[in-house]
Amino acid sequence: MEQPDRIRAVTAGESTFDCPCCGKLSRTIWGEVYDRAGSIVPYYCHWTVDRPDHDANIDLLLGAWGDGTTADDRALVSLLFRRSETIGFMVIDAEPRLEKVKGFVATGLSRGEVIGTWIAQSAFVVVDVIWYDDPRIADLLAAR
Numbered sequence: 001m002e003q004p005d006r007i008r009a010v011t012a013g014e015s016t017f018d019c020p021c022c023g024k025l026s027r028t029i030w031g032e033v034y035d036r037a038g039s040i041v042p043y044y045c046h047w048t049v050d051r052p053d054h055d056a057n058i059d060l061l062l063g064a065w066g067d068g069t070t071a072d073d074r075a076l077v078s079l080l081f082r083r084s085e086t087i088g089f090m091v092i093d094a095e096p097r098l099e100k101v102k103g104f105v106a107t108g109l110s111r112g113e114v115i116g117t118w119i120a121q122s123a124f125v126v127v128d129v130i131w132y133d134d135p136r137i138a139d140l141l142a143a144r
Contacts, residue, residue, distance in 0.1 A: 009133035052083035074105040
């Protein structure tokens with residue numbers, strides 16, 4: 001039975017296309033993570049299928065959503081999921097990925113603005129929820 005007060009991910013959509021560097025199938029999935037208070041963190045995960053040498057990108061759109069909010073109320077936090085040498089997550093500068101979420105967030109946070117802050121703690125909680133709740137992640141984890 002679903003626990004209504006649990007932080008949870010809700011899947012939304014996905015797309016596929018050819019990787020520009022190797023031509024292999026790439027996949028992007030997206031959805032939203034909801035906390036107990038109903039706050040929303042939209043997410044996008046992108047990877048190249050069956051290519052563990054290609055890191056996966058995870059983009060989190062953090063901030064206020066709803067009536068009266070704008071892109072200025074939100075920022076992008078980006079992480080890499082390394083599948084090759086050492087499996088794990090790494091916060092990266094989000095500014096280069098900002099174009100992918102244009103109009104939804106106003107700024108991309110740098111690695112230095114995230115590491116060691118409550119933003120990093122929140123981002124890793126959100127990623128844990130995505131990994132637990134979004135069954136589409138299995139495709140990403142299969143190629144390790």
